[in-house]
Amino acid sequence: MKPIALMAIAVVMTGLLACSSLSSPPYENTYTVENRFAQDVKNFPAIQIASTAVPAEVVEKKNITYVRYGARELQLDLYMPRVLAENTGNAPVPGVILVHCGGWRSGYRTHLTPMAIELARAGYVAATITYRLAPEAQYPAAVYDVKAAIRWLRSNATEYRVDPARIAVGGSSAGGQIASLTGMTNGLARFDPQAKGSSVSSAVQLILNIDGLSDFTSAEARKHEDVPGKGRSSAGSWFGGSYAEKRDLWHDASPTYYVGEGSPPILFLNSAQERFHVGRDEMVAKMKIYGISSRVVTLPDTPHTFWLYEPWIKPAARVVVAFLDEQFKP
Template sequence: MGLSFASRAQQPASTLPDTSFTVHSALQKARKQHPNITVAQPAVPANVRNQTNLSYCTTPEGRALQLDVFYPKAKRKQRFPAVLLIHGGGWRSGNRLQHVPMAQQLAGRGYVAVTAEYRLSTEAKYPAAVQDLKAAVRWMRANAQQYAIDTTRIAVWGFSAGGQLASLLGTTNGNPLFDTPYCYPKHSSAVQAIVDVDGILAFIHPESGEGDDSKSTSAATYWFGSPRSAGTALWEQASALTHVSAQTPPMLFINSSVDRMHAGRDDLRQKLSSYGIYSEMHRFADAPHTFPLFNPWFEPTLKHTVDFLNRVFRPR
């Protein structure tokens, strides 16, 4: 296996953040094929409250990780299901602000929505990002009373690299390899539903383009800290497809027409079906990979998300 998880997480590739993936840069790229698209910035629902820049975990190296919380105004003793939203950017770029509009709209529909940062590959290698996000789920449970969270109904939602992380987080419920002994260790990091928006499910797969370093270093090669040719154990371990079991929660897949961005999805759905686990898939034909950030795809992405969560989180 090489380096231990702990030592790998302390080996940065660079001290400089990568700011190459932004909503603006994604818009300019997508407009080459879709000139009429616009950035999704819907009005914030009137019943939504928020608290921002909250520290949810400090790593052993002293790194304070932050998140933002968007939540409905609650009546006494009312509890809401919750969603952790994970941004994309090739495990190397992007930031949690990119999904604030989605978080606000989910909060307006009766969900506590949390957007959390995590350590990127310029700062720490795999599996640090997964460990960080599991700590964010534990934070949600530890602070459930303050934000009226129903701790039995927590979902994880991710886009692109965030979708891969969401799927891995959810398929490894209870797996000690991905949890850490710091930051609310007495609380569970398990989630009860997964929404993967164009995130890869299997790195070692005929549909996957990750690991092809022939023209430039792939995002996954940066994240794992070594090329696929040096050994595939970590690449397989980081694939949600590897971990599917009878305990995997229901999953929703929302996809563009770019097959490599959701490599392994169909195989994973077959596994889920064999265990009798519910899943859904929705695909936007001809949509760019970055579709959830833009109109006209934002609203249907939101609707698919809410419809799925309402189905699997039936009121009790």
Template sequence: MRYFISLFSLCMFFSQPISAQEKPTFAPYTIELTYQKLKKDHPFITPIQPLKSKKIKYKEDVVYKKTTTSNLKLDVYLPKGNCKKTYPAVLLIHGGGWLTGSKENERVMAQHLALNGYVGISVSYRLGFEAPYPAGVIDLKDAIRWMRKNAKKYQINPDKIAVLGASAGAQLAGLLAVTPNSSLYEPNSKISDAVQAYVNIDGIVSFIHPEASAESKLGKVSMAGIWLDGEKEENFKNWKEASPLEYVDEHSPPTLFINSAQPRFHAGRDDMISILNKYGIYSEVHTIPETPHSFWLMHPWFETTLNYTVNFLNNILKNEN
């Protein structure tokens, strides 16, 4: 027996019980399907749409890495104008419970960031059914290195790179932010994978924090368990290792949290902020009232998310001496 499971209804973690021999099937995590789900309780919303602007250069589906199973691609959006000018850059990581979703979900935000003076890059990575943890993390670190390697071509300031993630993508972005050039993830001594700012849109920063455990599982199998190659009691090492909160220290970058009104997606956030405060590292937290998860894919919440993001990035990446 196979199960067809709605990703949105299960959020980031959940799946129905399955036997060890069966592979679950998940509904695609797309903007349109999310809209169809959310509009029942929020009839005033509309889904975000790709932006077409003469003020932006578009370079889509650029291959940044070839693996044995796929060619990984990214989309680059940059301000059109002075070709000799460089801009801060943002790598945008989509959500989807580590098992589904696509870079297309982050294209609209990347395009709007380009309108605001950034190079916005939405990126794909190997999902859990293609390759379990830590493959996706290594892919994303390679994407940061690709940005630095190709900085001149795409007018990127290699010293001002931020990482932004939504939902499961926010957890992945967190790992990038707090494990610069770590030996855990195949570091490259010639090109750094460090970032200078981190934007977390409604994603957990710990798999093992008490706030994450209450609703981390339904039945015998979780989406996190599939990605991390075993449930927490079976593979605690991976669950701890993949938790950004474990690595936060004096070298962590300034951080922005933009949260829904759903507490389970805040797991570990307050503890992370406490550590950042201890080291005098700048952080912001914004909770958008009465919002569901995936709010950033819908108007009018997209505008709020964009404004918080641009204001934070301007403060961190454009006001530095």
């Protein structure tokens, strides 16, 4: 074989190995804070990207592997109050798993780093997680990942000073929908195949939904996510097909259909963009039937991805902390 041909084969093999590495999924992920900012600043010229600098009162622990699938590792970054990290005599505190935005097929866990830092400053342990996106693994893989992260946090509760009886799951946009579905399916084995043989629960006691859909099947949701002739939408990519092609999955992934007497309390923290609130009111109405706490807070004059920016990250965090305090620190 000619040297040029051998070189070409080597290049191809190198590329394949790179695609199968632990931290580099085989697709381009361009959903960055900078790209979102370039779009949002056109309509909100006063915004600034929220800082990810870690203040002195917070301890950051980065790149912790929480689950492995063969050679693939999924990691998280954990933030905790310094006083908690340095004084093991303090009582454990509630923990929060945070699931990032990006339309189910893109995004990074660092999108929720500013929120995690604010929660740690308020006395909580918060972890931002990487999960498998649609190009790597379609629905319901992301839900499996989030439940694995919850189980990891509960398994390591002593080390990170977390109260295993007080764990919340939250997320923004696509992550908000995933968080809602994760919490609403507490105890359902088909959404947690890794639970088999484990004594550690992936159940959560609280849900934080930041501008995430609650019902994929509604006409309003499909108006944006199931438009004929416009190619596969974000949701369509996650499900592997349109509503007509994968109707059962669109229904299966809608948190509103799982509301029951054992559902956790939920906070809906919303932007001014109505399209991302689809199914919320119906879900709240169902929860009222069972006497389950819910709260809806809307931040006026905000873009969808308000959690990425000043001046909204701190007001948004205050809303989240107030709900956490109310439910976890009565």
